[in-house]
Structures are given as structure tokens and as C-alpha cells.
Amino acid sequence: MRFGTVTAAALAAGVSFVAYSAHAAGDLNMICSADSQVCDLMKGLFEKQSDIKVNMVRLSAGETYAKIRAEARNPKTDIWWAGTGDPHLQAAAENLTQEYKSPLFDQLQDWAQKQAESSGYKTVGVYAGALGWGYNTDLLKSKGLKEPKCWADLLDTSYKGEIQIANPNSSGTSYNTLATLVQIMGEDKAFDYLGKLNANISQYTKSGSAPVKAAARGEATIGVVFMHDAVAQTVEGFPIKAVAPCEGTGYEIGSMSIVKGAKNLDNAKKWYDWALSADAQSHMKDAKSFQLPSNKSAAIPKEAPKFEDIKLIDYDFKKFGDPDVRKSLLSHWDKEIGAKAN
Structure with a gap:
């Protein structure tokens, strides 16, 4: 499915076009905590589908949490995409990230919605x-x-x-x-x-x-x-x-958070909504990314380890x-x- 098709579908579902606008200008400062190949793919796709320039740094989730915490008084980052959910929840608890509920929220798997609800909508699940x-x-x-x-x-x-x-x-x-x-x-x-x-x-x-x-x-x-x-x-x-x-x-719930005080807030929200779309998540497999996507309509890679085949504990995301x-x-x-x- 191409970007324009997703936009039309979003409009039909009553989702505001501003969430997917290809006419927003300016920059977006992002930290990506996924594998570098996935980070590069997502950055390239988003830049092609908008005129927003993404200034991206790849850091592990723990490093990102520490960086955002250190820069809390003068944020250098707008959005933090991917990486295990625990540090995202920690950042939310310390008020380092800000509340945002995407118009695509209802399209997400239950575990992704629960991640958002438990954080006061300061983070959301993007994959597991x-x-x-x-x-x-x-x-x-x-x-x-x-x-x-x-x-x-x-x-x-x-x-x-x-x-x-x-x-x-x-x-x-x-x-x-x-x-x-x-x-x-x-x-x-x-x-x-x-x-x-x-x-x-x-x-x-x-x-x-x-x-x-x-x-x-x-x-x-x-x-x-x-x-x-x-x-x-x-x-x-x-x-x-x-x-x-x-x-x-x-298990992890790879998450996404907008940094409190983001200087490019509108563009951060545009990335946020785009990254939750079925189209964007369906492309992650193109970078050999085999997680389970959070959008219910996203294509699940056939190679992805399925939760039903694994003995999972009842992981306490809120506590940890x-x-x-x-x-x-x-x-x-x-x-x-x-x-x-x-």
C-alpha cells in the first residue's frame, strides 16, 4: 500500500489529514534506538513522503534515556523512536516526555494501547x-x-x-x-x-x-x-x-515518545502518526526487522517469532x-x- 492510499484511508476513517501532511516544512531531530538498518529505512521513507529533514542519531535505549535526562532543561531531541519500552516508561515517569494521543490509537494492538495508557499517553508501543x-x-x-x-x-x-x-x-x-x-x-x-x-x-x-x-x-x-x-x-x-x-x-514493547519541550513539536507529531500507520510498519521487514508491528493492519513478517509459540511471563512493564x-x-x-x- 502506498502513502497516498493510506492517506485516503485515513481520511475515510475520519483521521485528520494534518497527521499525514506532505506539506509540512522544517526539521525533525530524532534519536532512533532500533537497529541502524531499520533506522535508516524509516528515516528515508519519511523524508520521501514529506519535506521534513530528519536529523537522526542512533543510540541504544539506555543511552537515549540518559541523554534526554541530561538535556531536560534544554532539549536537543524532538522524538525518540524505538528501543525497549522500559526506558521510555522511565522517561515518562520523570516527565521527560509529553502526552500525545495519536488519531491512529484505535488501530493499535492492545499491548501497544496499554503501554500508552500506563504512561499517561507519554509513550506508545510500536512493535513487540x-x-x-x-x-x-x-x-x-x-x-x-x-x-x-x-x-x-x-x-x-x-x-x-x-x-x-x-x-x-x-x-x-x-x-x-x-x-x-x-x-x-x-x-x-x-x-x-x-x-x-x-x-x-x-x-x-x-x-x-x-x-x-x-x-x-x-x-x-x-x-x-x-x-x-x-x-x-x-x-x-x-x-x-x-x-x-x-x-x-x-518480551519488549518497542516504544516511541515525544520529548517534552520539543522544538519541532508539529513535525514530531507527524512522525509519530506516520510511524503508527500500517503502511510505515509494513515496510520495517524490508530492513530485516522481524518484530510484531503494533498496527493491527500492518503486515507481519512470516519470519517473526510468534508470541503464541513462546512461553511468555506476565512481564510487569509498569514496575520495571x-x-x-x-x-x-x-x-x-x-x-x-x-x-x-x-
């Missing part, structure tokens, strides 16, 4: 994806290692130096992992688990998707990531298999999106894990 890992099947075979099917399996001593995971201070993916393990095991047991896992970690990366990219290159055997990031490497032709942990796992909870968990991680990291 389950947490797991990807492993290099060739390396696993050549090293005589067994397939890791469960969180418990990752503690096997045979995986010493074989696993990569991101640092939860910079990575939304890894903070989601930390929060997931705490919800599955309880905080004390989760940190005991992470302490043992540390013996098998070769590197704590800055970016959440970096571990499975390293596995694809043969620099690691296992990368703990969102499953769609593992699938993306498989589609690229690398010997990567995605795994959903047998005990259960968490709270700034105090985040601060406490990261402080605990820095003391117990970061200080002893390889």
Missing part, C-alpha cells in the same frame, strides 16, 4: 518481540557443545567464554533481560544466576543486538538478544538458530519501567556483576 538468544550452529557442532534450550543451560561450564550479552546500563535489551530474570527467579536468585553466568560471558556489549551479530561472525557462540534480532541474522544467511527459553521469558526500580536494579548489577565482569 520476545527475549531469548541465538547461537551459531556451526560453532556449536565444531566445539561439541549441546544446544542451550533453557536459561539454566547457559550456566553449563562448557560455555565458558562462549556467550555475549549487553550491559544493562546502556542496553534496553539487557535491562529487559535483567528484569525478566528477576521476575522469573526473584531478585536474590536472579543475581546469583547472573554471577554464575558471568563466568561464561566473553563480553558485555554496549548495544543489545551486538551479541548475536558477534555470533553470526563467529566471534561468540551464543548471543542473548531479542529473538527477532537472531532471526534477522538467520535471514541474512548466517548459521544462527533462535531460542525461546524453556522456563519462560520476557519505574525509575527507582531501574536505579536499584542497575546499582545491584554494577556492584554484583559489573565490578566482577571479565
